Amino acid sequence: MSHVFHRSLTATYPTAVAGDGPYLIDADGKRYLDACGGAAVSCLGHSDAAVIAAVQRQVAGMAYAHSSFFTSEPMEALADFLVARAPAGIASVYFVSGGSEAVESALKLARQYVVERDQPQRRHIIARRQSYHGNTLGALAAGGNAWRRQQFAPLLIDVTHVAPCYAYRDQLSGETDGDYVARLGRELEERIMELGAENVLAFIAEPVVGATAGALPAVAGYFAHMRAICQRHGILFILDEVMCGMGRTGSLFACEQEGVTADLICIAKGLGAGYQPIGAVMVSTTIRDTIRDGTGFFQHGHTYIGHATACAAALAVQQQIERRDLLANVRAMGNLLKDRLVQRFGEHPHVGDIRGRGLFLGLELVCDRATKQPFDPARRLHARIKAQAMQAGLMCYPMGGTIDGQHGDHVLLAPPYIIDGSHVDEVVNKLGKAIDSCLA
Numbered sequence: 001m002s003h004v005f006h007r008s009l010t011a012t013y014p015t016a017v018a019g020d021g022p023y024l025i026d027a028d029g030k031r032y033l034d035a036c037g038g039a040a041v042s043c044l045g046h047s048d049a050a051v052i053a054a055v056q057r058q059v060a061g062m063a064y065a066h067s068s069f070f071t072s073e074p075m076e077a078l079a080d081f082l083v084a085r086a087p088a089g090i091a092s093v094y095f096v097s098g099g100s101e102a103v104e105s106a107l108k109l110a111r112q113y114v115v116e117r118d119q120p121q122r123r124h125i126i127a128r129r130q131s132y133h134g135n136t137l138g139a140l141a142a143g144g145n146a147w148r149r150q151q152f153a154p155l156l157i158d159v160t161h162v163a164p165c166y167a168y169r170d171q172l173s174g175e176t177d178g179d180y181v182a183r184l185g186r187e188l189e190e191r192i193m194e195l196g197a198e199n200v201l202a203f204i205a206e207p208v209v210g211a212t213a214g215a216l217p218a219v220a221g222y223f224a225h226m227r228a229i230c231q232r233h234g235i236l237f238i239l240d241e242v243m244c245g246m247g248r249t250g251s252l253f254a255c256e257q258e259g260v261t262a263d264l265i266c267i268a269k270g271l272g273a274g275y276q277p278i279g280a281v282m283v284s285t286t287i288r289d290t291i292r293d294g295t296g297f298f299q300h301g302h303t304y305i306g307h308a309t310a311c312a313a314a315l316a317v318q319q320q321i322e323r324r325d326l327l328a329n330v331r332a333m334g335n336l337l338k339d340r341l342v343q344r345f346g347e348h349p350h351v352g353d354i355r356g357r358g359l360f361l362g363l364e365l366v367c368d369r370a371t372k373q374p375f376d377p378a379r380r381l382h383a384r385i386k387a388q389a390m391q392a393g394l395m396c397y398p399m400g401g402t403i404d405g406q407h408g409d410h411v412l413l414a415p416p417y418i419i420d421g422s423h424v425d426e427v428v429n430k431l432g433k434a435i436d437s438c439l440a
């Protein structure tokens, strides 16, 4: 038996040994088209020569220097790159090693900011049901997925959850987008009033919900409205773009398409594309300056923050995306993939919704299209689709609990930005067969 404490202690995993563009290859030579980037990570595929060379150069030159002693060239250059392209008001970047650390850091930075502004009573966090913000305790508490939270609930800080913007299930028939947004805004404002507006620290949301809701974008105007409510009450607005950011939806930051900016933006996954573990919090000028002019330091930190090799990899990834204009390909292949999914599944009796943006797309599976009734969770349809697809040489990211943490199934697709039309066809063919064989 393996000595690795694997994610599942009962599963047997193939051994990944090589990458070739959008494919991963196992020890038996079997090729898997990576249509989900693992968990929306590998946006440049698995064998980008420029990124590999950048990592090798950095490791050979200066692999790591602790950030309490030194800064480094790749860290400075990556921060310059990101801030130059960030939404309005973002001034600096705090580098960590992944998405959960980015969310933890954002929550703590928000808290330190209000303390330094002499508003220590601000402590409540408002998040949304069916969101995912990571698995460390603070990030898990912010997340709104009931199943993920359940057994750890006694260890979690108190977070208030409001409804997600989930038009397929929650928008009433005859309700306009504007009316739906206004209704969600009223709910947020009611929760703020119950907590006392002066006691609320921050609102956190994913611009396009990933793992727990299957590439779920909000209706037009939702984020601008939520942001306006938060601003009116002095509540910090935190966007979690760990999964949907860094070009995944067709713009470098997902919030660009919402016409909003934020006080703090969390990024990870596509930042380093899996070539190195890295995440970051993008920080507003106001927060940076308040802390600079106050205590002067953020009372936080991990051993690997600003890891030089991770920063060098991420910089090379972002430069590749820009030089090769890969976001244009994300938009073009995203449209093509969505069209093909609609052709293949638009009339499928068990596909209720096809949604998403760019190369971040989801299918919501239902037992009955008319009533939108989900499948019995005991069927574990999502797990069976994942296994069936893997057998066919396709990686996709199905998940259960789409509706309430228990009911509902979806399949998330997040292929690398380098795919072409032939890959799109392969994804749709293999996924179609996997879904149909699990429903037969």
Ligand code: PLP
Binding pocket: 039, 098, 099, 100, 101, 103, 132, 133, 134, 135, 206, 210, 211, 240, 241, 242, 243, 244, 268, 269
């Ligand atoms: N936030 C979002 C939106 C995510 O999708 C994830 C991971 O899936 C995280 C945070 C946590 O990131 P990590 O798994 O790198 O800690």
